[in-house]
Amino acid sequence: MLITSRRNPLVNRLRYLHEAEGRRIHGLILLEGTHLFQEVLRLGLVPTEIIATPKWLKHNNDLTKTFSSVRLVTLDVLRAIATTKNPDGILTVLPIVQLPIVPRTPNFLLVLDRLQDPGNMGTLMRTALAAGVDSLWLRGGVDPLHPKVLRASAGAALSLPLERFSSTVELLQQIKNLSWMQRIATRVQEKYTSQTIKPYWQLDWSKPTALFLGNEGSGLDPFLESICTDGVTIPHSYLVDSLNVGVAAAPLLLERFRQRLTYVKNNL
Structure with a gap:
């Protein structure tokens, strides 16, 4: 009918x-x-x-x-x-x-802090799946199961295990259980002159890794940034203050994939 x-x-x-x-x-x-x-x-x-x-x-x-x-x-x-x-x-x-179940011992983890834009979320899901991310952890922000996000992910949301946390405290408690992972934050070199910030390609991404990306406007929560073990930067023209989080994620996530391919090629 x-x-x-x-x-x-x-x-x-x-x-x-x-x-x-x-x-x-x-x-x-x-x-x-x-x-x-x-x-x-x-x-x-x-x-x-x-x-x-x-x-x-x-x-x-x-x-x-x-x-x-x-x-x-x-x-x-x-x-x-x-x-x-x-x-x-x-x-x-x-x-x-x-939907897929979140693994207990991820080897490559993407943590998103309060992302608000459905398009950014969907794009990040698709990029994460392409890069071999094991699990996506979300602290607040846009609902990853909203139809607009699902559509923007082009189906990646159906294959990528994800877990949501309502507060920073709840997320921090779970991260403490992943002590074997290096925790990576993206940073602007000029703001951290007393620290050594590497270009992202100088990091060894083959290690168990958790990559943290922050809100489109305010960036990563200071508490989450404080627990990161390493900081990386994406060098770009001074004419632009910062990159969109969806754009910035692509080279970071895919660098791990590139390094692994290079390792395999050099050891054939």
Whole structure:
């Protein structure tokens, strides 16, 4: 049956998943778009609901042939549910319990402190997955399961184990259990003239590592920065004060990958 009314209970029920409370109460996340649905299939995850327009289903019937039912809605109804102005025709509802479990002994950890921008969060998730990060730890900030973040991550959020902490104290307690890891903060050399700050490529990233990145405006919490064992900088033109956190993360995270490839190449 085709749902044509924006007043259908389905609309409000799924829109509730835009909110952290709705996701927590129902234990579900809302995925928007064909790419995220394809990621669900690739990872072997099992959605509880698939909502699509007749036009989308007609052109993508091969993607849904293993599912017994698809809720059909008009494009107008789909727009009423989605966070995007122009959804491409499909929404997927996925149980949160199917997301990956955080490893107890990570070897490469990314810690994000109070990030606020959904685009930055999604970009960092994608970069972290590409760099081989074992787990993502979050202190406050934007909800990593918000539809906008999930969409910006291009599916990386479905593969990257993550854990959220409500306070600095809670996070610090967990970090104390990772004494074997070097803890890295990004710093501006001019602000730490009494300390030796290395260009990021001079650090040995092959060691067990936790990389800390701070809020877009205020940077890393001083308490978190104080427990870092090393500081690195990304040299750049003086015409720019600082780099966007999503941009800065890329060379840092991928440097570990580069060093490992170089080691393998030199030891063949």
